[in-house]
Amino acid sequence: MLRTMGLVFVSLLFLTSMASAQPLEELKRQLDETREQIKKQQEIIESQKTKIEALEKAVAERIPPAVAERESLLKESIERGKKIYAGKGCIECHGEEGQGGKGPVLKGVTLKYGEEFLALSVTNSAISHGPKPLMPAFTELQADEVRDVVNFLATFVPGRENQERLERGKRLWNKLGCLQCHGLKGEGGVTGPAVIGITKKYKYDWIRLCITRPEVHHGKKTEMPAFTEVPFLDVEAVIDYMNTF
Numbered sequence: 273m274l275r276t277m278g279l280v281f282v283s284l285l286f287l288t289s290m291a292s293a294q295p296l297e298e299l300k301r302q303l304d305e306t307r308e309q310i311k312k313q314q315e316i317i318e319s320q321k322t323k324i325e326a327l328e329k330a331v332a333e334r335i336p337p338a339v340a341e342r343e344s345l346l347k348e349s350i351e352r353g354k355k356i357y358a359g360k361g362c363i364e365c366h367g368e369e370g371q372g373g374k375g376p377v378l379k380g381v382t383l384k385y386g387e388e389f390l391a392l393s394v395t396n397s398a399i400s401h402g403p404k405p406l407m408p409a410f411t412e413l414q415a416d417e418v419r420d421v422v423n424f425l426a427t428f429v430p431g432r433e434n435q436e437r438l439e440r441g442k443r444l445w446n447k448l449g450c451l452q453c454h455g456l457k458g459e460g461g462v463t464g465p466a467v468i469g470i471t472k473k474y475k476y477d478w479i480r481l482c483i484t485r486p487e488v489h490h491g492k493k494t495e496m497p498a499f500t501e502v503p504f505l506d507v508e509a510v511i512d513y514m515n516t517f
């Protein structure tokens with residue numbers, strides 16, 4: 273027993289003398305290494321900031337962490353979208369709050385259309401806006417940037433019904449002959465089915481296709497004519513009018 277204790281003591285003495293004999297360079301190297309490690313840890317913390325903030329929010333507001341994280345990511349996405357909306361000049365045509373100008377009002381647009389159609393509206397207006405789009409196609413935007421912009425558009429609060437557009441929609445309903453087949457108030461007729469409540473059932477993009485390319489939805493032999501030449505905003509106005517049925 274005494275012998276083993278003696279051995280331990282001797283080896284401890286040996287190790288201490290080794291440590292004190294460690295050259296200054298070695299200590300400096302260790303310090304640099306530690307600093308480097310701290311820097312890496314700080315970078316990790318920085319990259320996890322959103323997650324940490326979300327967790328803090330979850331604790332403070334007693335909501336599930338997954339929900340808090342989603343909210344926090346959405347907030348960041350909206351911020352990026354806002355910058356793109358200003359940077360790409362959407363603001364010049366659609367207004368700071370989507371109130372419209374050279375382009376149509378965008379308030380409530382994300383309630384009317386599905387995500388896919390909205391993405392196409394931004395990147396390939398020739399497909400979504402009909403044969404002669406006035407809006408430039410922003411083909412250079414990446415998928416995540418488009419999502420950011422659409423998330424930003426969703427922050428526009430829908431305004432009151434646009435009375436002028438409704439009036440135009442009503443005139444077009446008569447002028448284009450929808451009235452003859454679908455009735456004065458969408459109640460249906462001999463040839464066309466009732467379309468009452470259709471905007472509650474379907475989003476605008478689906479209804480738009482019904483009107484401009486009915487063969488897609490109703491098969492080739494439909495009696496519903498294809499209104500391929502009707503400008504984008506006129507179709508929009510007609511659907512707004514159908515929204516009152």
Ligand code: HEC
Binds near residue numbers: 407505
């Ligand atoms: C030069 C003017 C102009 C610019 C810039 C512009 N738009 Fe448009 N936008 C229009 C017009 C005009 C329409 C109507 C369709 C058409 O005629 O092309 C439209 C339609 C839309 C629609 C569909 C609206 C609806 O009610 O169905 C969305 C969404 C949209 N624009 C988003 C954007 C976004 C996002 C940007 C920027 C990345 C942008 N626009 C830039 C003029 C513009």
Ligand code: HEC
Binds near residue numbers: 452499
């Ligand atoms: C010649 C008659 C005719 C005219 C004109 C007409 N439609 Fe139709 N429409 C139909 C028929 C028939 C259908 C049913 C299509 C089918 O299922 O084959 C239909 C279907 C639709 C649908 C889909 C309804 C659903 O529940 O699936 C919409 C929306 C619609 N029409 C809107 C319009 C609008 C808007 C106009 C005017 C711009 C118009 N239609 C003009 C005959 C007509």
